[in-house]
Amino acid sequence: MQRNPVGKLLLFGATGDLAQRMLLPSLYNLHADKLLPEGLTITGTARADHDDEGFRAFAKEALDEFLPRDRKDAAAIDGFLKRLQFQSLDATDIDHYNVLAEKVGDISGGLAIFLSTAPSLFEQVIQGLDSAGLAGETVRIGLEKPLGYDLASSREINDTVATAFPEERIFRIDHYLGKETVQNIMALRFGNSFFEPVWNAQGIDNVQITVSETVGLEDRASYYDGAGALRDMVANHILQLVALIAMEPPARYDVTEIRDEKAKVFRSLRQLKPEEVPQNSVIGQYTGGAVKGEIVKGYDEELGRDSNTETFVALKAHVDNWRWQGVPFYLRTGKRMPTRRSEIAIQFKPVPHSMFSGRGGLLQPNMLIIRLQPEEYIQLLVMAKEPGLDREGIRLREVPLNLSLDAEFAGTRRRIAYERLLLDLIEGDQTLFVRRDEVEAQWTWIDAIREGWKANDMKPKHYSAGTWGPAASIALTERDGVSWQDD
Structure with a gap:
C-alpha cells in the first residue's frame, strides 16, 4: 500500500x-511515538465556544483523565498541544464553513476530515465543506457511524457524501476493525496451514458470535432508543466479524481484494422472509436486576418512559455459498449482560468414529474460541487422556491450548483501535474501512429482519439485568442441539 500522508487533520x-476518551488520546499516542507527519496540524471544530488556548486546555484535561499514567510525558503533551487549534462551528450555517476553511488554512498538502455527526446533519455538513473548498482532490473524509438507520437512509447519506467525495476518498469507520485481535483473525486463518482444510461446512458445525455489555443506556438514550441492538451492534461490528470468519482467502493483503471478499459474504447472507423471522430471531429488553452485585434499573425506568426498543437480539444466520452451506451462524448481543465480552466460538464437527467409546472414553467436539475483549486470547479446546492406568476405562478430558496475546506480546504496547484507524486515515490506507457496497448489503439483510418483526408484531421479551437474555434465546440454539458458549 502506497501511503500518502496529509498535512492537516480536521476533527468534527x-x-x-x-x-x-478515544480520539485525542489516540492522536497524542501517535504524536508521542513520532508516527504523525512532521508539521501535521489538528483543527478541532464543534459548537463549543473555544479559542485555540481554550481547546488546548480542554484537550489537556482529557489527556489527564484518559491517558494511562505510563503514557503521560509532559514534554510530549506540550508538543502535541501545539499541534491543536479550534474553530467554533454551527453546522447548519453555511457561512461558518468559510471561517472554518480560513482556520484550517492551505490544504494543498492534503487534508483528512474525521466526521462524527448526527445523520440529519450530513447533507448540510457536506454542502458546507464543498462550498468552502474543503472537499477537493487533496481531501479525504472519515465517516463515524451511525451512517443511517436502514438501507434507504444509508443510501441517502452515501449519495450526499458522494456529491463531494469519490469512493476512493471516503473512509467509513467501524472501530472494531481497528482492534488487534480482529485483525488477528486473518493471521489465524490465512497464516496457518492446518485451519484451512477444515474451515468449511465439512469441518465446522456452527459459529457463535457474542458481543455482550454490562452497561445500560449510560448517556446514549437519545441515539439508542431510536436504534436498538440490531442496528447498533449487529449492523456494524458483528456482521464485520462474520465477514472476517466467512470470507474466502484473498490473493494478497490488498485493500481491494480484502474488501471484495468481505462484500461477497454480505451478498451471500440468506435473507429471511417475514414468516421465517420469528424462528430465527429473538429480541429482548432488560428489566431491573443485579449486574456484578449492583442493583440496576430496567430499560424503561432508565429511559423514563415505555419503549419497545430491543436491548438484546439473538439471530440464526446462514451464509449461502459453497464453503458455508448448512452451517448456522448464531449471533447474539445485549446490554446488562452478566459479563462484558466480545467473542467468536467456532464449534468443529465431531470425529466421524470414536475408537474410545468401548472403553468409556467420551469425546467432545473441538472448539476454537477467539476472545476480543476484555481479555485478548485464542483458545483451542482439544481432547486429552487423563493420567492413570485405565483399569476402569479410559478417561478423556477437554483441555485448552491457550495463546494469550496479552502474555505473548507482553513487551509490546497495545494500541487503541482508533490509533490505527486515525493513522490509516491520515496516510490514506482504506484496508480497514468499510466500502459502500458492504454497507448496503448489510442493511439489506438487517432491514429484512426488522420487516419480519413488524409483520409478525414481535415485541421484545423481558429479561432480568445480569442474565444472558430471554429464555427464548436458549431455545434458538437448542432446537439444533447447540448450546451458547457462556463459560
Missing part, C-alpha cells in the same frame, strides 16, 4: 465524549 465533534 472535537469536544464530544468520543474525542475525549
